[in-house]
Amino acid sequence: MTANNDRPDRRFSQQDCPAVHLVVPIKPLHLAKSRLLGEGARRPEAHAELVMAVALDTVAAARRADGVAGIVVVTSDPALTAEFTAEGVEVLADLPAAGLNAALRHGDAALRARVARVGALQADLPALRPDDLGAAIRAAGADRSFCPDHHGTGTTLLLAEPGRPLDPRFGSGSADAHAGSGAKPLVGPWDSLRCDVDTEADLRAATALGLGPRTKAAIA
Numbered sequence: 001m002t003a004n005n006d007r008p009d010r011r012f013s014q015q016d017c018p019a020v021h022l023v024v025p026i027k028p029l030h031l032a033k034s035r036l037l038g039e040g041a042r043r044p045e046a047h048a049e050l051v052m053a054v055a056l057d058t059v060a061a062a063r064r065a066d067g068v069a070g071i072v073v074v075t076s077d078p079a080l081t082a083e084f085t086a087e088g089v090e091v092l093a094d095l096p097a098a099g100l101n102a103a104l105r106h107g108d109a110a111l112r113a114r115v116a117r118v119g120a121l122q123a124d125l126p127a128l129r130p131d132d133l134g135a136a137i138r139a140a141g142a143d144r145s146f147c148p149d150h151h152g153t154g155t156t157l158l159l160a161e162p163g164r165p166l167d168p169r170f171g172s173g174s175a176d177a178h179a180g181s182g183a184k185p186l187v188g189p190w191d192s193l194r195c196d197v198d199t200e201a202d203l204r205a206a207t208a209l210g211l212g213p214r215t216k217a218a219i220a
C-alpha cells in the first residue's frame with residue numbers, strides 16, 4: 001500500500017458500531033466503463049479522463065462521510081495509482097486479471113487484519129454526497145447490508161458485519177445476490193448513493209442530481 005489515510009477517530013458515538021474502511025475497486029482506465037465508451041459520445045482520451053474524474057469525486061465524497069474511517073483503492077492502473085496517492089488515498093495493487101470480486105476480496109484480506117469493519121463502494125458515483133453515504137452507514141447499524149443501485153438490480157455499497165469477511169457478490173444481478181447472502185437492503189432517500197454510471201442515461205441522471213467538481217469539469 002502506498003499511503004495511509006486511516007481516520008480511526010471517525011466513529012459513531014451513539015452506537016456500538018465501528019466506522020468502516022471502504023474498498024474501492026477500479027479497472028484500468030482503458031478498460032473501464034466500456035458500455036459508456038461504446039455509446040461513442042467521447043474519444044478514448046476524454047473517456048479515460050471522465051472515468052478518472054468520476055472515481056476521484058466518488059472517493060473525495062466518501063472520505064468526508066460520517067462513519068467512514070478510511071478508503072483503500074484497489075487498482076492496477078498507474079495513472080489512477082499516482083493520482084490517488086497524490087491525494088493521500090491508500091492504493092493497493094490489484095491482482096492480475098482476477099476480476100471485481102477477487103479485487104474486493106484482496107482489499108478485504110489486506111484490511112481485515114487491522115481494521116474493525118470493511119465495506120465495498122463502487123467507484124462510479126459522481127453525484128455522491130457525504131450525507132447520503134453517512135446516513136446509509138448509520139442505517140446499516142452492525143448488520144451485513146447493501147445499497148441497491150438506482151435500477152434496483154446492482155449494488156453500490158456493501159457493508160460486512162464488524163470483524164466478518166466482506167463476501168462480495170458483485171456482478172449482474174448483485175442486489176439479489178447480496179440479499180440472498182443475508183445482507184439487509186438499505187432503503188432510504190439516498191439518490192446520490194444509488195446513482196452509479198454505466199451509460200449516458202445514467203450520466204444524465206447523475207448530472208440532474210449534481211455532479212462532483214472533477215466530473216463536471218471533465219464533461220464541460
Ligand SMILES: Nc1nc2c(ncn2[C@@H]2O[C@H](COP(=O)(O)OP(=O)(O)OP(=O)(O)O)[C@@H](O)[C@H]2O)c(=O)[nH]1
Nearest residue numbers: 025026027032033034035074075094099100103123
Ligand atoms: N480493481 C478492479 N476493479 C474492477 C474490476 N472489474 C470491475 N471493477 C470496478 O468495479 C466497479 C463496478 O464495475 P462496473 O460498474 O461493471 O464498471 P465497469 O466494469 O468499468 O463497466 P463496464 O466495462 O461497462 O462493465 C467499477 O468501479 C470498476 O472499475 C477488476 O477486475 N478489478
Ligand SMILES: C=C(OP(=O)(O)O)C(=O)O
Nearest residue numbers: 154155170171172174198
Ligand atoms: C458490478 C456491478 O455494477 P454494474 O451492475 O453497474 O455493472 C454491480 O452492481 O454489482
